[in-house]
Amino acid sequence: MDLPIDAILPDLRSAVTRHGRAVLQAPPGAGKTTRVPLALLEEVEGRIVMLEPRRLAARAAAERMAATLGEKVGETVGYAIRGERVVSDATRIEVVTEGILTRRIQSDPGLGGIGCVIFDEFHERSLNADLGLALVWEVRQALREDLAVIVMSATLDAAPVAALLDDAPMITSEGRSHPVTPRWLDRPLPKGTRFEVAIARLITEAIMTEESGVLAFLPGEGEIRRVMGQLDLPGVEIRPLYGAMPFAEQRRAIRPADGRKLVLATAIAETSLTIEDVRIVVDGGRARRARFDPGSGMTRLVTERVSRAEAAQRAGRAGRVAPGTAWKLWTKGEEGALPAFPPAEIEVADLTALALELALWGDPDGSGLPFLTPPPPSGLAEAQALLAGLGALEDGRITDHGRALARMPLHPRLGHMLAKAGPAATDLAALLSERDLLRDRGADLTLRLRALRNPAEFAVARGAVERVRSEAKRLRRHAGPTQDLSPAQMAALAYPDRVGLRRPGDAPRWLLSGGKGAQMAEGDALAGQRLLVVTDTDGHPRDATIRQAIAISEGELRAVLGDRMGWVEICEWSRRDRRVVTRRQERLGAIALDDRTWPDAPPDRVARAMLDGVRELGLRPSDAARRFLARVALLELFDTSEEALLAEAEDWLLPFLDGVRTASDWTNFDILPALRARLDYAAQTRLDQEVPGHLETPLGRRVPIDYSSEAPEVAVRVQELFGMTRHPTVAGRPLRLSLLSPAGRPVQFTQDLPGFWAGSYADVAKDMRARYPKHPWPDDPTEADPTLRAKRRKG
Template sequence: MIRTAALDALPVREAVPALVAALDGHGTAVLCAPPGTGKTTLVPLVLAGLVGGGPRRRVVVAEPRRIAARAAARRMAWLLGEQVGGAVGFTVRGERVAGPDTVVEVVTTGVLLQRLQRDQELTGVDVVVLDECHERHLDADTVAAFLLDVRETLRPELRLVAASATTDSAGWAHVLGQGGLGGAPVVEAAGVSYPVETVWAPPARPVRPPHGMRVDPAQLAHVAAVVRRALAERDGDVLCFLPGVGEIARVAGQLGGVDAEVLQIHGRAPAAVQDAVLSVARHRRVILSTAVAESSLTVPGVRVVVDSGLAREPRVDHARGLGALATVRASRAAGRQRAGRAGREAPGVVYRCWAEAEDGRLAAFPSPEIRIADLAQFALQAACWGDPDAAGLALLDPPPAGAMAAAREVLVAVGAVSPAGAVTARGHRMARLGLHPRLARALLDGSAALGARRAAELVALLSEEPPREYGDDLAGAWRQARAGGDAYAARWRTEARRLERAVSPAGRTAETGAGAAAGTAPRTPLGRGTAAGDQPPDPRASNAGEAASPASAALEETTPGRNPVLSASPAFEARGPGRSPGSGAAPDDAAAGLIAALAFPERVAKARGEGAFLMANGTAAELGDGSRLRSAPWLAVAVADRPPHSASARVRLGAVIDEDTARTAAAHLLTAGEEVRWEDGDLVARAAERLGAIELAVRPLRTPDPALVRAALLDGLRAEGLGLLRWSPDALTLRARLGFLHRTLGGAWPDVADDRTLLERADDWLEPELSRARRRADLGRIDAGQALNRLLPWATGEAVRLDELAPERLEVPSGSRIRVDYSAEHGQPVLAVKLQELFGLAETPRVAGVPVLVHLLSPAGRPAAVTADLASFWQGGYRAVRAELRGRYPKHPWPEDPATAEPTRHTNARLRR
């Protein structure tokens, strides 16, 4: 029996007529409804005609999380007075509860994405509701883009609703309106009338902000203290939001002895625990939750929310091939969602563990996943859809060009797409596996060496990172999962069976037959490909573990549709008569190592000390104390992250391998050839074999390639400067003179001021000496002055004027030829001469039209005065110099009228003779 009273109590009912009218008129709409209004439960029932008397339609509701999908289906079934599987059902990865009478089906966005790849028309579906759009998960954005493509080209009658409590309504209206004038209609529903009081509860003392995965223990202790305070001050259950599973466990450990049942809810929590959280309880509870409880879920009894203010987002370092879930400050939109949990059933309160002054500085919305996540899987989906660059997809935010380029490299390397971006047969098969392309490559190629079952089990371990207590050894975690009875082991076995069926010949035949029977051939109007299966769990949604393992570096070049031969490695040679690599005879360590290396070949690593490794991508890696992997000569790193301010990655999960396995899995990184480079102050020439950044073998080269030698010597000159050449005083003077002429006259006179400029013209002035050099000592024999002469403007004839325009020396009235100093980078040339030698010189000497700066020296050669205007000096400044110095140097002439005196280099005694 339909629970009419409960349906009538949902505030969204007031907005339903406007929503129906918007869909009737436009086919798309944006529904903005605060938490608790019934947008997730009443709206689908009305659109399906199950309540309200409208026409019967089949409705698919897409939720970002599995727990939300199950909960929404159960709530709708309860409102109809039915069990799940009747008129309302759900499908999530590994679980389907639906039947022939199901009209409303709740699915995860990953499930819907793969259905669209399998059946682009979405046959039989009349309405799609994309719930919780504000979370901006990549799958949800992709599904919306695909559905809009279908509406435009195949099924204009397909209705589409984007629903959220705190969304960018204008942005979604524009996208759903496909750029039309005014976009899609926006329908707003009034919120629940229950007020939620805000209590600001910042820490008493400053705590360190989150860095990477790390959360200051003082912050977690403060959150636990606020939970205790809330229990003492308020009635009702307490829902506490924390960023991840690890933080939940630590806060739970600090809540011992509280007068309440402490429950932990997250994507990894067993179904029984999830059901318990969503059921009415007899006793008071404290529910510690990740972001899974932000949206779509009404947790009965909750009157208090404690918000840590932290969230998790993926981060990818494409240069190092590393990724992780980073702890960040939650957005204001997330804060509103979390606070709304307290006011679902009655007035409530939210304790925010930060200062009110900080709130305005928070981001308005969470970062769209398309901007920050690894895009390899998105790029494969787009390629299977027929739009490899995603240029034609209606996306709220375009994918970053750099991330798409890195994704394309991965897909080309694993043979999923051609260099032009077209999906291959192998790529279609990878997409059907519902795995990241890296893991799909490991499953397909690893099955040939290990058999489908063992490869599937290991890939299932990598698709959802094992709990920390399983350790950092992939082989050990594999054994523990096989023997385990925990919730993770149960999920792992289900996923392993799914992957084994998907990769086995029988499973592929059944899948192909089922697809053909269902009419899932490619649709020619869109020219799209086909795919089936489900997506791996979203790390942000499930908070699965505390480090991600994204693809970001190129894998090996593999001919599309062809698996590489893996049996060459001794680790996989038959251990006895009749055994082959495909028989699964390899030991656990070797099998785990192969799968990890196939998935992450750029992370194969060679030991360079106890617990220290160098990965093929050039990043250093370290193992924790006590790890059994510390003594391994080679390692395949499956999961790693790089702590802030650390030069080395931290290995979270890895497996022992041998060199042959590393060579096989990362064959595309193998290079062999001559290496000539400047190292430790001299030329080093050797023949080397490398696996990426890892040096495998090396021997000295006696006769290296001259071109490589020349390039390495130039590197040395760039690194250490042109001081490596022989610079005589005349050479330095010539460089200074040329620099002066370039500054003063420009034109054909060369710029020789800095080493970089000269090195860019090495061919013009350092040849042929540079080509004859073989080592550092040879550079020291090159006469820099003689080489610089080649840069003079000989072609224009100006070179012959060098001594005229910038003479090396100037003759002064005494007859002396005095060297001119041109070394002042931006100043005038300097003429340093004894004062008595300039008697009678009225005008300041000039070079290239520029007056020199005269340094007048005492008889002892010390500066007595500086002037650029000799005439003025003789008239004024000379008197002061004469008065100061003639008593000190009485043997030298100090005439009263220097303008008419005889210039001299000699003393009075010499003059009298």
């Protein structure tokens, strides 16, 4: 059968022959997956390795190419996926899943015997594909100029990839095999509409309107099962299709049916699969993605709107073998608001496995590798910290233990557990790397282990159990020496940063050793446990909900993580208690397994902790201190802003905080002596001379001068200045006098005392005699004696 890709195959052969590289852009259904490798057999010396992002697609592609040649799989065309490899000495084309290529490059950087590497469906931008391309391109540049590299994609913007590959030729295949007609909703779904109800209604409408098999895209297995419960379609065979299904059931889903069929699929059906009796696609418009939060060290599954690229890829499934229709659970107007492409996995995923591969390659931060999208520094740093904690990295370099972990087909956490706990950990490793056997049955991990050993007790699907058992059997050859450890201890080895200590109070909440919080449903069987190892959460960055965990005793914990525990002396300001708290704690990360008072904490540490309290409470200067700061500001001897004073408090305030431990102590503390100590003798002398702190009245009384207003000011009773004929000055300018009545109330402001005596004093004295007849108000105040007393009574 002719396919659109056939028209450009001569150009592709030419590009490979002349340039050794190419970027091929071809729409869904063009035939690139099964036609391109076969077309290159005569152009390439050695084996052609083609990467597929999914096991089902890899197997299906190999089978279709073998059938095209009239052969069995394993002859000219073979495949290698996790746990299975079907090849022979005669194999020229090998279809592999992405992680397998990385292992081969790490073990044989020269890729001996391989003449061409093809990256299929690269638009999915999986982490392994990005890493694989970076490694392959470096191999080609450094070791293998003859190695051909082809990147194929349905919807990717090809220009950046071509630029990465030294301006590789871009080849485009126009059009899919058959046209696909889009059908949008007439109006947006009303708010509050349940997704499962809406998509079931659209599926039913599509089946009632058109004749054909139907492929419906849903975000996950849970939605598939709920939609199946919503559908009533007599005469239609409903077949689920998702990644965790056994291969036999996956293959059955894509094979033709005797009658009409409906395939309810996740994104597994987006690429590289032809479902021959399907002409109708129903797209729910949602995708499930794993997003990693470096701050919490947890991965969270989120359901998001699909991108336009994903929607186009899904719609293309309807036109693989005949004209089709794509029904969409959104309006035409809403389509424009969809993002153009999904995020590259390297931007949002857990980078622990990537960090291990980079360290094994000898480029820990990946800066020397040609990544299309470089790994985010924060995520990479978090991953490296975890690997260091597992003993896989030391000073940024990979250790022998790290090399062993890199060879394991597991997340490094689980690989570490398997290496340290031995063969007994294989069941747990397989359970934790596969989907949950017991959804909505509580968080206790021990129940999952029981279900694996006795499925009938929990009514677990036999296929799911066999999948986990098969994985456990495969992992046995990677296990370390036999150890006598409990499942809880095994889990602690894998998740040393997720040991939870229950918080005080009735609510089932825990603080994790990594510093984050976690919670659990109150009715859960584990809700009362003091210590847990949390193996799965919903990934919420602040207070994650625990989905799987196992109880652990303190003795068990000390036996496997005792080397991570240590006594810590805590001396810190407590915002809640508003005081310096001093304690000695035995800690595992952020959790305190033992907590005692520390009565003899060194005074210097207490003072430093109190300094944090001062920064929270503020300086709170006394009136005298404020006046001092105003004087200092006039001469600009140091920055007197509170911000600057607090920033430098360690230099000037710390030596004076001895004995200050509480907010109450601070309220009663006067910072003036500490502020004065900032000035040396010369500065203090200059300050007192040029900006004196007080005015000495004729009575010899020292009255503070206020420098906080526009002009320096002092408040003094009129009678205390009798006999004073020269106006006082400070800092080279007249001092502003606030003249007070005997009762201390302002009666006049002046910056010219002689002028006041000669002028308005007469009016003031007249008024004062009436109000305060017992006090002296002489006609000539310049000749009178200063006083603060009333007149003497006559005999």
